[in-house]
Amino acid sequence: MKTKALLAMATGSILKNKMRTMLTMLGIVIGVGAVIVMVAVGNGAQKQIEVQIKNLGTNLIVVTPGSTAAGGASQGAQTFNRLTVADADKIKSDATLLSAVSPVIVTRTQIITGKGNWRTEINGVSTDYLTIRDWGVTSGSLFTDDDVRAKRKVAVLGATIVKNLFPDSDPVGSQIQLGHVPFTVIGVLDAKGQTSSGVDQDDIVLVPYTTAQDRLSGMVFLGQILASASSPQNMVAAQEEIRGIMRDSHGLLGGGADDFTVRDQTAIAQAATSTTSVMTGLLAAIASISLVVGGIGIMNIMLVSVTERTREIGIRMAVGARGSDVLTQFLVESVVMSLLGGVVGLALGFGGAAILGHVMGWSTATPLIAVFVAVGFSAAVGMFFGYYPARKAAALDPIQALRYE
Amino acid sequence: MSAPVIEIAGVKKVYRMGETDVFALRGVDLTVNAGELLAVMGSSGSGKSTLMNILGCLDVPTAGSYVLDGIRVDGMSRNELADLRNKKLGFVFQGFNLLPRTSAVENVELPLLYDRTGRWTNPRALAVEALERVGLGERLEHQPSELSGGQQQRVAIARALVTQPTLLLADEPTGNLDSKTSVEVMALFQALNEQGITVIIVTHEPDIAQYAHRVIDVRDGRIMKDHVVATPRRAADDVLTMDAEARVAEFGDAKEAA
Numbered sequence: 001m002k003t004k005a006l007l008a009m010a011t012g013s014i015l016k017n018k019m020r021t022m023l024t025m026l027g028i029v030i031g032v033g034a035v036i037v038m039v040a041v042g043n044g045a046q047k048q049i050e051v052q053i054k055n056l057g058t059n060l061i062v063v064t065p066g067s068t069a070a071g072g073a074s075q076g077a078q079t080f081n082r083l084t085v086a087d088a089d090k091i092k093s094d095a096t097l098l099s100a101v102s103p104v105i106v107t108r109t110q111i112i113t114g115k116g117n118w119r120t121e122i123n124g125v126s127t128d129y130l131t132i133r134d135w136g137v138t139s140g141s142l143f144t145d146d147d148v149r150a151k152r153k154v155a156v157l158g159a160t161i162v163k164n165l166f167p168d169s170d171p172v173g174s175q176i177q178l179g180h181v182p183f184t185v186i187g188v189l190d191a192k193g194q195t196s197s198g199v200d201q202d203d204i205v206l207v208p209y210t211t212a213q214d215r216l217s218g219m220v221f222l223g224q225i226l227a228s229a230s231s232p233q234n235m236v237a238a239q240e241e242i243r244g245i246m247r248d249s250h251g252l253l254g255g256g257a258d259d260f261t262v263r264d265q266t267a268i269a270q271a272a273t274s275t276t277s278v279m280t281g282l283l284a285a286i287a288s289i290s291l292v293v294g295g296i297g298i299m300n301i302m303l304v305s306v307t308e309r310t311r312e313i314g315i316r317m318a319v320g321a322r323g324s325d326v327l328t329q330f331l332v333e334s335v336v337m338s339l340l341g342g343v344v345g346l347a348l349g350f351g352g353a354a355i356l357g358h359v360m361g362w363s364t365a366t367p368l369i370a371v372f373v374a375v376g377f378s379a380a381v382g383m384f385f386g387y388y389p390a391r392k393a394a395a396l397d398p399i400q401a402l403r404y405e
Numbered sequence: 406m407s408a409p410v411i412e413i414a415g416v417k418k419v420y421r422m423g424e425t426d427v428f429a430l431r432g433v434d435l436t437v438n439a440g441e442l443l444a445v446m447g448s449s450g451s452g453k454s455t456l457m458n459i460l461g462c463l464d465v466p467t468a469g470s471y472v473l474d475g476i477r478v479d480g481m482s483r484n485e486l487a488d489l490r491n492k493k494l495g496f497v498f499q500g501f502n503l504l505p506r507t508s509a510v511e512n513v514e515l516p517l518l519y520d521r522t523g524r525w526t527n528p529r530a531l532a533v534e535a536l537e538r539v540g541l542g543e544r545l546e547h548q549p550s551e552l553s554g555g556q557q558q559r560v561a562i563a564r565a566l567v568t569q570p571t572l573l574l575a576d577e578p579t580g581n582l583d584s585k586t587s588v589e590v591m592a593l594f595q596a597l598n599e600q601g602i603t604v605i606i607v608t609h610e611p612d613i614a615q616y617a618h619r620v621i622d623v624r625d626g627r628i629m630k631d632h633v634v635a636t637p638r639r640a641a642d643d644v645l646t647m648d649a650e651a652r653v654a655e656f657g658d659a660k661e662a663a
Binding site: 002005012016312317318322 | 458461463464483484487488490491492496498502503504505506507515516518519520564568
């Protein structure tokens, strides 16, 4: 039988039961639509994260304390697993592939002004910090190396704090209290927005790390050391260099595991994107369950259809249809039905993703491959779930089929 | 005389129903020559339906041989039987068996779509021609539900004719029709037979059998009687008579009313 005649026959009999066909297709429509929306949202999130990681800073390298002390008491006593200002200084003086290094001390405290107060994160940093983070000031300036050496009580405020505590005046020059310690505001940072995880990067106060150690946290140890490689090509070598310096500084040259971690932003980026891609996969997997349910719906209707059309099958066989002709006919019907559902679902999915992106403000992106996978998958669903009913139809005995009431 | 269209010898058919064997045919010999108009008579349970299914290549005999138009049928596979039905046979059923919600011309076209020999170049034209042949050239796009019983049976006959079969098999073709339409359908069969088509009609009505040239009686799975009718009734003449009688009756009614 010719393909054209087969397709015409299949669409013909599908159209004879419009309502039923539409309801049957609905399962596939929803399944494909859901997969497309999920992939679009997940993919959009991934793209957004990539952009934000670029925002973190240029050629950023982060050194954090290691976790090798977790092994037990004896190990903990012998390992020196803290970052110190001395480490940061040694990196700065010894490294050749770095353009900037800054220790970071993190503490939280209350800011008090004449107009109100605000609890926020205080970062004690060096003058290199803004270079590393690729960050600028809108008014005033950052503190100087001299301020750091003299442990002066000067602060640079993030945009969120200015918005909350100095809604209609320039805070530069005014006095604030961090905890109980009075500070002078000398600058305001550019607004940087939120990170992908929703942390407000502008809710921050920068002070000299020396001042932070002395007057705010009382901690000797650093939360992390940030560094910037002199060029993107040097990223790997720079990290190796830092590692060497750190091992020397921590007395690990004789052997033993690192008691610190050196990471760059590609590692962070990879972690973040792999998290979202796992999420995307998970969402798509859940959505594809509805595709399977839709396929079962098709099988159900095809079984009903075979029973209903037993006499028709008998007639076709009597006039010379082979079992394979009948099989192909029913298979084509279920595939056409699920393919149609897939195409409608595709359109619906794109529409849904666009609406979601608009209403929720999420960025969405559907890769072209998802389109082919969705269409191919819906055809496969039709084939898989249509086969059993079609085979049942093909195996009918023409005499009994003709007599069927 | 040319080779016979049908030649069956010693045909037996046994169905297993649970533990017992049911003998539907107990040894049938039959030869049908080209151009015959044959009626197969028998009550229900006589085995005539089984014989019809075997003649129609819908079923194969348990024992015995069947040669259709020079082709050995017994022992054929399902697919071979399907192809043979498409090539050599035309079926007309009691219940018309048209595809519902499908136009007359599409119904007639159906057997041509299952052709595997590539004989037909223009199925649509052939279907139209077949419908014109049975007098339904004006009803091409009508669906079965829009046609009367007699018209539906004509569509079925057109469908049986369209492949130019060697043999036309009709199973109780007038069973669902009133007496006048039945005679009209028989007139059509007679006309087609006169054009050279071999026709076998299975029926239990003696009224219908009297239009055949040869009648065989099947009883208990055997052919009990096989006789040639010297001068069969002409259905076309009966149609004319019935028309005339109807007019007289109408006239009588009109007179009574007046």
